[in-house]
Amino acid sequence: RPSPMVQRYGHFIPYPVDTYKLAQALSMFVGTYDFRAFSKESSEKDTVKTIESIFMAPCQATGGYKITVTGTSFLRHMIRRIVGASFEIAKRPERSCQELKQLLLNPLQKPKNLPTAPAKGLCLESIVYDEYQRGSDE
Numbered sequence: 001r002p003s004p005m006v007q008r009y010g011h012f013i014p015y016p017v018d019t020y021k022l023a024q025a026l027s028m029f030v031g032t033y034d035f036r037a038f039s040k041e042s043s044e045k046d047t048v049k050t051i052e053s054i055f056m057a058p059c060q061a062t063g064g065y066k067i068t069v070t071g072t073s074f075l076r077h078m079i080r081r082i083v084g085a086s087f088e089i090a091k092r093p094e095r096s097c098q099e100l101k102q103l104l105l106n107p108l109q110k111p112k113n114l115p116t117a118p119a120k121g122l123c124l125e126s127i128v129y130d131e132y133q134r135g136s137d138e
Contacts, residue, residue: 039075
């Protein structure tokens, strides 16, 4: 159980998780894909997004793990669904990371029994704008 001092800043998983399989599952999402199956967006919005990197690292302050996702832009609930789906795959030996790859390759397919992680612990750390996007006063 997490310390009460950090409990509200993370999501406690009350079951054993294969961290190697979790890292594999998260790595499936790196690249440019149609993330329709992992979002709440309507079909009119562009659901093709690029995830540049996903890192999972131990967090000494909490005794847990920190997952950092870097990308060009994200859809509503996209990161929460990616993390929830990855944990579901990692906790069940009978499930495979290939399920996630199939959803990315077939975006109209509905995910089966893949939960959305709670917003608890989700934190936007930074936004980096290209000079082109910001405009220049020069």
